[in-house]
Amino acid sequence: MSSGVRGELEAAVLAAVRELGVKEPPDLELGRARNPNHGDYATPVAMKLARELRRPPPKIASDLAERLNLPPEVASIELAGPYLNFRLAEGWLQKLVGRVAADPDYGRSRMGGGERVQVEFASINPTGPIHIGHGRGVILGDALSRLLDFTGHQVQREYYVNDQNTQARRFGASVYARLHGLEPPEGGYTGEYVAELAEQARRDLPGIEELPEEEAELRLRGYAIDRMVDLIAATVSRLNVHYDEWFRESRLWDDGLPQKAIARLRETGQLQEREGATWFAPDVPGWEEDDEDRVVIRSNGEPTYFASDLGYLLSKFEERGFQRVIDVWGSDHHGYIPRMKSAMAALGLDPAALVVILNQMVNLKEGKMSKRQGRFVLLDELVDMVGADAVRFFYLVRSPDTMMEFDLDLAVSQSNENPVYYAQYAYARLANVDTFAAGREMPAQPELSLLREPWELALARQIAYWPEAVEEAARLLEPHRIPYFVHDLADSVHAFYQAGNRDAGYRVVVDDPELMRARLELCRAGRNTLRAALDLMGVSAPDRM
RNA sequence: GCCCGCUUAGCUCAAUGGAUAGAGCGCAUGGCUUCGGACCAUGAGGUUAGGGGUUCGAAUCCCUUAGCGGGCACCA
16 A cells, blocks of 8 residues: 555545455556546546446446545545546645645655665676676666665665685786786786786785785785775766675675585585585475576585575675665576575575566677677766766666667767756756745745646646655666656646746746745745655756756 | 567657556757746657467466577586
8 A cells, every 4th residue: 555645545445445345355556547637546446346246337436436435635536437536636736735845855755664675786796897787787776775765764785796706816816917927817807907907006015026826816816806896986986876885705704604504504404415516405395497406515625606695695684684685686697596596495584585686788789798809888988978967867767677779879979868957957947946036025834725727736746646656666676767757747847837938927936926935835846856856866956057 | 499588659768457558869840028948839650579368458467479688507
């Protein structure tokens, strides 16, 4: 049940449905009406009840309407065949404007009940700078975090730093090779930044060149990864993304968590020794069909990344007590989900507490992105070219499960018509009106019933939808819904403003102080809503542009 | 071969199983002597990839075909 107007309507309809003798009411599908002629909200529930009640839907609709107990100051009911339509009362909308104008935090919800949620996102191997393919996960994860925070969850943003896996070792070895003018190792890193790292290391780590290879590699690995983490943090910070925790894989082993997880699996008979290696063999329903056994400890005694991940689950759910963890992964990792879910169950954790959100890959128009072939665009370069707000919006509007083809030339040439400026301009206009009106004589308290023009009420309606738009997006974990709301709201703002260009009598700043005061209140309500929404997208709300 | 995701207007993308599938860009037409034109209004543009099915009702759920992307390691 959602809060706000919609929640009230749902509750009222539900009560009426029960009064008709329906024990298990179906989903009301009560939502905003598409066509304005149908009012503001509508439900087709009468059609769903036709079979059970053995009556024609229009009859059921009118029966429901008779029993519906709605405060008239909120909405009126209209019958349209099998549909029940609701229209928000103007008086209620006008009062709402006053409430929102006074509430800079309008739309914040307690829906989450303080649930402790971790969002782990964009945990890219810190062996190089991040490119535009990674940007998608960065923005998606951050937007999810903002959304959950706004809806009453305790959110922690985390980046998992792989500092001791195969890639990390190769990275360290590559820097070592570069430092000594040797050929990079098999599968090593060759970019120019590796050479720069080697030079920096020569300066920052005195005596590094004299150390024996093994020790030097270890130290160079740690050093290089620190530098890369700094670099990645700096890049995402330009996009208004700030992690609470950069959690290192090595810390898991220091704390003995993978060891603990392995011991637990061994005790419960969920590991097998075979071919010299230790395999994951969980006693979990569905495992046999869905996946094969996987190696936890290699035959050479080295643990796999999966061993770390087992410990990581304990860290998240037991050591740190998160009630839910949302992992944002690239879709190339989707095959890993069944194994992680099984690992949760095998460790005695609730698999449903681990939520994985996949985002599809980003491809360059010229073809697949490839570091090796030098075919990639750095996220930093993109921010340089089009700016942080446009970049965020660019990623945010797309649902994560459609693949993106990235055309850099197009992105740059279209950056000036990015819809984000449409919304920011609406905000700046509202701010400007307030400035313009400053110092004029007007009453302290607005008489909101003066807000009667269609475009004024349309703006108020759009403002009224904000809380449910937020909750919907949070419930579905779909931040891409927010920019669409923002666009609609900006639309209403511009239409409201434009009315004053057609006819000076419709401006905000008019001779009638009562009218001006009421319209200013609407501007402030619009501003608060717009700012909250832009905030949720991590996009700035400028007073001037 | 098996598994996952995607296919909606010329292009980029939306749309809790509900009424006439919507935006932006592009295209056409119209609108400022005074609150910022990065704006507004109107219009053209659709077999929701193809074919079956479920349902009172399908872009949405099921089956199937095709295309695109990804995965199927003692890599992560």
